Amino acid sequence: MSAARRLRAGLKGWGGVGAMGVACALTAVFTLLPLREAPLVQGSAATGGQGPTRVTYANADDCEDADAWKQSLKPSSDESGRTIAAIKEKGYLTVGVDQNSYRWGYRDPNSESDSADLEGFDIDLAHRIADEIVGGDVKDNIRFKAVPTNQRIPAIQSGQVDMVVRTMTISCTRLKDVAFSAPYFTTGQQVLAPRSSPIDGYDSLARNKICTATGSTALETLREDQEKGDLPASADISTTVPNQLDCLVRLQLGEVTAVVTDGALAASQAAQDPTVELKGSPFTTEYYGVAMRKDAEDLVRRVNQVLEDYRDSGWQQSYDKWLAPTLGDDAAKSRPPTPDYR
Template structure:
């Protein structure tokens, strides 16, 4: 009954957008299941109350965070050996991903088995093939935005491949690969909205961001510095970014701020919303791992060297060209630099 009421309330937003909202609400419980029920890579349950507790971070001197990574190497080390030594059905790469970001990591109900697919998922399969010799030797775990770092630090996952921006703050808690995608923060709102972009038109508007996202961090800093109108309401945060689209469709917020690459995919789901203005930051997605997993970081960087030459463009053409345009130049990561030495 609840879902029928929501569906009825969404009339006027367009069939695709309404269904996106209903599906996202229905997925809320599914997204939380891996946090409480899934075993960690060692087979022990690691979900539960302790996972979101604060952790002490290592201080990191940070300049150009996308360059603070280790040089590529194919050599196995203790982290990779531990992955390879898993027995039987557990001999898999355990990866935190999204399952409701259209074209990035999502389940298409029209496909057989509704398997996870998308740009991030293609990269996961490539890494698994290199480390374990089997692109399907992967255990996917759906991780909410604000649980990405706790999932890595607790050992619930070997890595996170989930449109995760490399930042100086995050480098104090996890290690990143070299960038595999370039994007920037952008505003999403209804086509009929008076919002024109990241500007004065946001005054008095209710803005939604994902908890733990770089979007919220930027909005909070800009408002404190007087660069964002003091009347802009940034109090609405959600576990997963797609929930912001649902809030927008329900009329609970007036605008969404998120990575432009994700916003474009959401606009493709709902023809009544659109990107407003240009991107106002430059950000890079990276694969996140434990800080002491040096061999795994180096191995992923080795995979990315090959992937940029063979695989990246194919994946872009398949998943993202329809939402970001056929010209991928603006989305390609820069030539990698490896400034981290230890």
């Protein structure tokens, strides 16, 4: 991670969520749990037809993380491409999501609905994309698959999902394996620890045991910082888990003393458990994007067109509903940057 990215610069509890987090984390670690059954699509050309498609992205090897969010394609409303045609033919969009991240993608156990449908900021966006691309009945135009953090890229590459909308940071490393939309959210890595802990931010993690999710940018950052000497060698970063929520469970059980993850997710976890809190300021700047197959150029362009409209109509309403209670009413710091397409 480029040094240029560094920005060194009374949440209310949700009844029953701590217990729910433990249960969800333990049941979702090794399985994909579909909200509605979606067929498993085999092979790398599952939604893209036969053979490879020319892709016009800048070379990911020439990418710098500070500019990774600029690697997407210009928007288009054209739906004649074969990836979109295949989605329309099957009649629904298959989206990899989280079902354990409070206010992002989760099932509310207190929901009045008997089905406890998935809901949250990412779920709103996924529905908007499905409505724009597939249309029709909102109950039939989308299938969700719960994908662990460490399985997001494999789920895309294997064709199990058409895209992943799951608090997924755009990075140069990931651009080698998947394509991203333009950003839809701005966040940064932050520390989560017990309120009683003397930890006061990233610079105080020496001699602490830290939990991160496998395949996360948090783990990548910690490893790179230790190699450079920016993070003391005494900081134990060996505890990794398949799902980010599992880190909160480890923290609750006293198996680790701190968690490093995106501040937006950490704020939601602090809302789940009032005994923990965010410590210090974010120490990176990161952007969430919708991840898709590298050869799905038509789908990437179409999603970017949806995002162009969504940023003006839908984004703020979804933020106010789901994230304002944990991130605050001022959404300015969370809004994505103005797209700069290559």
